[in-house]
Amino acid sequence: MADEMVRKAQQFINGVYGGKLGIDRLPETGETGWSTMFALTRALQYELGITSLSDAFGPTTLNTLTSKYPVLNGATVPSENFTKIIQSGLYCKGYDGGDIDGTYNSRVASSMALLKQNMGVDFVYPGGNLVPKVFKGLLNMDAYVTSNGGTETVRAVQRWLNGSYVSRRDFYIIPADGNHSRDVAKSMLFAVQYELGMADGTANGVFGPGTQSGLKSHTVSTGDSGPWVQLFSAGMVLNQRPGVSFSGTFTSSLASAVSTFQSFVKLPVTGTGNFSTWASLLVSYGDQSRNGEACDGVTKITAARAATLKAQGITYIGRYLTNPIPDDPDLPEKEIQPGELATIAENGLRCFPIYQTFGRAAANFSYPQGRAAGQAAINAALDHGFKPGSRIFFAVDFDALDEDVSRNVLPHFKGIQDAIADDGNRFGIGVYGPRNVCTRVGEAGHATASFVSDMSSGFSGNFGYPLPTNWAYDQIVTRTVGSGAGSINIDINIASGRDTGQGSFNAPRGQLPDTSLDSDLITAMRTDVGKYMESIGFPNDGGLRSHTHEECFRRVVLEYDSVTTLLAYRYNMRKALIQTTAYWEMRHIDPIDLSVDAEVALEFLTTRSFRDSSTGIGQIFGKTAVLAWNHAVRKGYAEGSIRDVTDDEDKYNIWADCRHDDQFSMSTVPLIHLWNADGAPGADEEETPLRSMRLNYTESETFQILRRYQGTNAEAIEHARQRMALYQIMEKYNSISRHN
Known part of the structure; x- marks a missing residue:
């Protein structure tokens, strides 16, 4: 709510110091905020003769103020403007500052005494004088009365x-x-x-x-x-x-x-x-000399290392379901390695799975990315052999501010929860992260246990927050234990007993090529895909788009199942890459796209001049199709003739094939993926080549393939984040089909 005296303070700053403080003119809103406090700080520095102005009331400001004016009152204040800064600060803090008239009068002195009393420093600094440390406290956004759900008990501690x-x-x-x-x-x-x-x-x-x-x-x-x-x-x-x-x-x-x-x-x-x-x-990590019953790490558990861990009193081991970086030279064993879970079980140890891609910034968290993470973790857990009932801990590995939790992390975990629920709740959900993240995700009902990153004691989400009530593992210190072949570097975790991981596992699922879709899965797959698309704003009836969910699913997934199966096998590619791209593009076609297609065709037929556009169920540009097919022919991926990418007729003809021939369009989609994997040679913006196409592409590689299909701009990145969830749903049912 606007306060007229705060507005008057803002007018004072603009009127007296306009152009002098190195900042823009203050909006005269009448609302206190950091911009006003920063301006008052700069104004004080200006009055003190400090030439390098800043927003911070730092050592230079404090020391200069202390040397020049150790005590400020009606007799010692040096100027009217100096006093107006004090009066303005009082109003911004919610105290009476007089009339902002430059007079350090009884009203100002009385408010100063009350401010110091509220701070708890009135016995140290009695009366209505203003001293430098109180001045520093005056020109910030800290409150000195109970606010925002605070308690008087905590306030008593602060004042003391x-x-x-x-x-x-x-x-x-x-x-x-x-x-x-x-x-x-x-x-x-x-x-x-x-x-x-x-x-x-x-x-x-x-x-x-x-x-x-x-x-x-x-x-x-x-x-x-x-x-x-x-x-x-x-x-x-x-x-x-x-x-x-x-x-x-x-x-x-x-x-x-x-x-x-x-x-x-x-x-x-x-x-x-x-x-x-x-x-x-x-401190969040507590006594780091403690021994814990749990650990987590990025190193394969061998028989020798298992013996080391048992000797340390460790029972529960956290290991990663995936490593998003292909052939990671720094962390070659981050992902659970072949035979590792069997070794863990044979040695009487237990494993709790951790899912983490990058997760080191708020931008990596959103509802669609949560849906993708949830399903990806399910797929990976089943691939490694985790049985239903295990709890997967999803990582939030950055210093998430409270607003990041509200805006990004909670929607992300709602996406995870929806993915787990749509899978039949075979796996539980845990959260790894700072205390505040874990607490808020748990209180929102999105996780049943917390793996707390207390070792990151400087995180704002750990500093000043209690240990979550649902904590399962408390990460406190990194140690290297054992020697020789048994040496291993681990993070030591205190275990509460709330989670015990798994001690026996199914045989891991191998990297098998895709097969035809199991007919018994069609209804569930159709429902899951439609439900996800609705969750991100695509109604199943098509809405403003030209094609319904049912139509796209039928044409892309069902009618061309045999085609995509053959293409995927031929190119050593996951079917889900082809299905996801074609379904996504078809769902995005709207009446304007269809109108543009008609205009492009008419223009070429009348002028023989080709104005490129995206067309057909794969929404493919003529130039892109030419480049992808030429690349495929040269690399031996496909048979055909080389087309001239500069010739309008060659581009139009292949564009028309993509527009009118759904099977040709579907067959072109994986060639574009292969072309993009090889760096999109000949494109206006060539890209860094990826590893050659393979069935065990990491999530980061899959993301790149989906993103590159649309380009390099921000929309392509955002759409790829949304399509990753769709990919994981498609992959879920393809995976079940090929392992049945």
Whole structure:
């Protein structure tokens, strides 16, 4: 909601500092935001005589302010504009700043006293004066009253931290809004270091060897009191332990809550604040000297390595279902290797499957990509021999902000869930990622267990978030264990017992060539394909498109099943590549496409001039068809004559064949795939050649083939992401058919 005084503050900045701050004119919306706070920070720097202005209220700003104006009040403020910056900041924070008239009057002083009280620093900085660290806290978006679902208990911790340690050089005022956060978590580490006696400059807010060593001699237990108990109870509060109050006395009630927490995170239950418990409260990975019953890694489990893991007390092993990078020289054994699951079972170990393609940016997550991931993981799990009932952990391996989770990750997992459900829920769904990701995916009902990437302690989704209640594996440290042939580098995971993987497996499915579609699967395949297309905005009745789902499925998948089977066998290609492309293109034909086809044909017949367009069920351009067929003839993929790619008649004739002859169009689709795999020679934009076409193409190679069919632009990339899910559905039924 717009605030007229905030609008007046924005008008002040624009009027006085327009063109001077190195930023665009502020929108005079009356709404507080970072752009306004950044402008006020730059205005302060300008008034301080700092020549290199920035959005950050950093050391230069703080030190210059401290040296020039260590205490600001009605008697010391240097100018009206300086005061107006203060008044504007107060209004942006929700406090009375007077009339933004440049006067540090009683209203300003009263608001300053209230601000410091809300921060918790009023005993350190009494009265209505403004000091540099409070000024820094004034010009940011932190709140100092309970907001956004915060609690008064957490706020009490925040105010206590501010009041207790703000006088230390590197401690800055943190929010007092009742919500745990990265800044609050780091302030806890500073506080621990200060209580350990570390000097300014040594204390750094990092859970390093000195901090860990010091904490080992500061166990707290029932009957203790003082700042160490306050810090420990603060850690319990910030980790959202139920029934815990912020206190300076270690009561029997706190001891009971500690025992419950230790049991939850799988620590020895002592009811005392020992080092391991301190570590679990302060950093996501906790005490990294712990041994876990689980591990995950990118190295094949041999008999010798299995013996090493058993000797380490490990039972559960996480291994990857796929490796998206073909012949990956850096991670040659990332994907489960032939015979590996049998070795795991023979040695009394258990395996939980992990599915990860790239997954290192928000753009890799969406509903269609989730549908593709879900079905790809099912196909891969069955290929390796996992039996129904196993839970597959789908990876979110990046520092997903909360808005990334809402916008990308949750729709992605809804796609995974829909794919798993459409498969009959043969496999369970787990999520691998930071704490916030795991918690939110679980609370949304998209996963039943979490594999928490707590080793990535700097992720914003780990800093300040408690361990998810449904955690199954907690990844805490990387170690190399064993020696000689038994040596293996692994990530150590604490296991909760919520997931136990599988200890016996079916024989792996081999890479067989495709066969005719099993007639018993047609109805289910038709339903799955139609359901997915509807989920991404293509109604089964065709909507504004020219062809219905039923028509496209019948013509592409059913009528040409024998043709695509033969083509796939001939070219060592998966049928799903041909089916997906042709079905997708046919579903996209609309009345405009048909009209353009008619115009192109008429123009050529009357002028003998060919204006190229995409046509037929494969929506193929004449030039593309010529290049693909010529390439196929030269490479021995197909028989025929070489056409002239510069000749309008040659291009028109093959274009007309693609338009009128569905079988010719279907036969051209795999030739375009082969041409694209070889780098699309002769195209306006040639591409990097892929490995030669083969049945075990990785998902990244499949994606490239689907994307290249449409080109190189953003639409081609987005459509390829959507078609990957369609491909996996097609592949699901082809896979069942060839293994029956």
